[in-house]
Amino acid sequence: MARSATASIDLTALRHNLQRVREFAPGRKIIAVVKADGYGHGIIEVARSLNTADLLGVACIEEAIQLRKAGIEIGILLLEGFFDSSELAQIERYDLETVIHHPLQLDQICEHSFKQPPSIWIKLDTGMHRLGFEPTQFKAVYQQLQQSGNTRAIRAMTHLACSDETDNPLTPKQHAAFQAATKAFDIDLSIAASAAIIAWPQTHENWVRPGLMLYGVSPFADQIGANHQLQAAMLFQSKIISIKTIQCGESVGYGASWVAQRESKIGVIAVGYGDGYPRHAPSGTPVLIKGNRVKLAGRVSMDMICVDLTDHPEIQFGDTATLWGAELPVEEIARRCNAIPYQLLCGLTQRVAISYKN
Ligand SMILES: Cc1ncc(COP(=O)(O)O)c(C=O)c1O
Structure with a gap:
């Protein structure tokens, strides 16, 4: 008898949960986050099941290439950007989009010679103090990118530190800082991951970035996915x-x-x-x-x-x-x-x- 520890993944549940994201954030584009092997569910099968999303979000180029080699054709976004300028050729070859969060990445993008430049997401640090440019740097980063001609589209994103706490004042503070930094620019914006998709509709902007909820799981400590009509995958x-x-x-x-x-x-x-x-x-x-x-x-x-x-x-x-x-x-x-x-x-x-x- 083979070893009996198994995980069975319900692909219908994944699709149902994607539909729930659409119900929570109507009309918004969706970056389905499939990093870390599709949160342990198997990145390729998950990506195939969620291929009606607008983009897939991964943590690194290896995950993106794994998806492309499996024949996944929809857009893929490197959520942490690239770690080394040698990845830029692969970003172009595999037609990926990338976050930039650091001045070095900005310079490397601007200096690279692209035939088909990628779409770039400028990540702003609005209060989580993990990755991102300062909001006050946004204008200069945007202008440098635009002047380089090395972008297909320029978009902006930030990540919330406490959106799973439904009354935490840091969320409106981060939201306001993001809006203030980007309001003069006619570009697509993204803030909300699962918790904010469910609890902070005012942060939905143009693109939402669900991860955990796609797998049928609640981002809130005292709830379960079924409380939000999500199905465990x-x-x-x-x-x-x-x-x-x-x-x-x-x-x-x-x-x-x-x-x-x-x-x-x-x-x-x-x-x-x-x-x-x-x-x-x-x-x-x-x-x-x-x-x-x-x-x-x-x-x-x-x-x-x-x-x-x-x-x-x-x-x-x-x-x-x-x-x-x-x-x-x-x-x-x-x-x-x-x-x-x-x-x-x-x-x-x-x-x-x-x-x-x-
Ligand atoms: C930048 C970014 N966006 C979105 C997500 C998805 O978050 P969640 O799984 O809470 O929906 C993550 C996950 O860590 C992330 O790092």
Whole structure:
């Protein structure tokens, strides 16, 4: 029998979630963010399913080239720009768009000799203080780009630091700074990722940039995708490979951290942190088996977890266990582990076999 940790990706759910983005942000263009292997769902299949978006957003040129080599033809945007001027020839060859956030990138774009220059997105730092030009630099950056003649279109974007907190004053502050910097220019603008698409409609501008919500997951700490009529795209499962009975006072797993308070039936599931199941999931984290939420017992190992099946005589060797999916939200598992759903989705490892259903 092959190793049984699998992820099944529901492509219909992905398309449904893209439609939800259109409902949240009517008339806006959409950059579907598929970086980090499509948030762990498989970048190529995800990109194929979301090919009615206006652009795909990736983190680096390697991801973009992977998509082009798989025959993906729609526009692709390098969200972090290029890391080295040697990438400019590839940006042209693979017909990519790029962000610039740094004076060095600006100079390299202006000095390069293009036959077909790319569209350039100027990234502004309006308060996150990660990547971006200062808003006061916008005019000069725009003018330098325009004078170089090395752009197909010039657009502007910024990224919000706290849009998942629906009353955080930093969001209107960032929004106002972005608008003030760009208002004299007749160009396309983009601010909103998933949280702002849902909670801050005033930031939708011309282009929205959904990532997490496309995969059916809520960007808000206290909600799940279903609260926004999103459908979870990933079903992460494995199987029970052993069941045994232990006596009251005996322990389970490394560190002997879980101790039976009564005679207990312990199931072993073939999944662990070597597959991307979070190492820090505490005892009590739910696992769904035959419609029952059973509880993790003891530490997560590399290849296995144990669950307490004492009250579930109907659960047997070989039964399927859902680690997360539509019926057991990844948001809930992430909260249990003091993690975020992004981290869990991106964390699946290569030995988890991914399959796709339409
Ligand atoms: C620049 C940028 N835009 C959009 C996104 C998508 O964000 P989310 O997954 O929260 O929708 C990301 C993700 O990190 C990003 O870095």
